[in-house]
Structure formats: structure tokens, C-alpha cells
Amino acid sequence: MTNCYENSTQNPAYGLPFLFYLYAMSFIDEKIEEYTEEHISKESDVLYELNRKTHLRLANPRMLSGHYQGRLLSMISKFIHPKNILEIGTYTGYSALCLAEGLQKDGQLITLDVNYELEDFIQEYIEKAGMTDKIQLIIGNALEIIPTLSQQFDLVFIDADKANYIHYYNLAIDIIPSGGVIIADNILWSGKVVEEVKSNDSDTKILKEFNKIVQQDERVENILLPIRDGLMIIRKK
16 A cells, blocks of 8 residues: 555544544654654554554544554564564454564464454454464453463563453463563553542552552563553563
8 A cells, every 4th residue: 555654644534533542642742743653664554454444443443552553562573573472452453463573483472352342353354464373362351361371472462451450460470481571551541640540540550550560570670661651561581
């Protein structure tokens, strides 16, 4: 698709919902954000279509990793060149497709989600991307499924319900080897982690506790990137 993403913020196929998605979780100047978007490798035609269809069909498209974060996830995966990847939280499969780009030739990505209503939509784009032999989608409760997985994972991406982030981390740290990486999304939670937490805001409380646990965990080294809604990259020593 030639030049289809030359200036995505002005592409009428996206419209106002896309603009909201792009800037709602931004922590840097809008012009710098736009310039950054213009200097990132383009997403594939399949990813572009999935990005667009997600925005057209679903009520919460900001949950999608999107072009910027997707290229970062792809780059990290290519640096690690993992044999096995575990993704906790699939949504429409955009991040899974990006992460799978870095898999070894005989590698596999397992992605877990509870939303069976999106299963056919996700599988459609896994097939379009030619990734059916690389990506396995499992619908069900991740807390129950992860303990049944027998393999180790070189890379784990956590992007699911915030209430269980600490549980996901505790499970993930035991199934990655030394040098393995965990990436956790939404760690800045639209900036709420640095504000006074409301008594009924359990998600922000849990994310702040998650960040504290990771920061104090002597088994790992970590860096928090203020990209979109915040990415915590964690490496097991």
C-alpha cells in the first residue's frame, strides 16, 4: 500500500477517533509526536488494515498498540530474537503480529484473551499476515492457562486487565530464563500514577503497587518508557 501511512494523522480513513487515540495518552509535545510518527518505519499492509478496521468497528480502539508502539514492540522482539513469546491480552491481535515479527524461524507466540467474541476477527488477521504457524490464540482465563504451559518464554508482553497485573508478573517471572524480558503496558495510566489516587480507583492503586514491586525486585532490572500510556521493560538477571 504505497504511501498509505505517509501522514496518518491526516488520513480521512481514521478521522477524529484516531486523533483521540493518538494523543489521549501522549506525554510529549504534539508537534514532536507528529514528527516522531513521520520518522518510524511503516507498518505492513495487513497491520494498517487491522489498525483501520479496529478503529472503525470497535468501541475502544485506543486499546490497540498502534503504529508507534507496534514498531517498538517489533524492534524489541527482533533484538531478542525469541524462541517463544507469551502475550497476555490480545485485543484484536495487532501487538501479537508485531511481536511475532522477531520470532526465530521455528518460534511460536501464544496469545491469551478472554474475549471469545473477537476470536474470528483475530484469526482472520493472523491468517492474512501468514502467521497461522507462528501464533496460537487461546481464549480463556490467563491465570488458569499460564500454569499449564510447559515451555519457557524469552519474552512476555502484559497488556490485559489491570486488576491482575501483579499476578501476571508473578507468573511471568517464573517462566522466563535469565536474560528474558517482560514488557508491561499502560504503566503510567494516563498520568494517574503521579496524582492523588481516588478511593474507588483500584486500577491506579494496583498499577502503582505493580511499579513499586518491580522497582524493588532484586531479580530484575527495569526501565519505564513514557511512550503512549507507559511501557515498563523488565529484564530478568
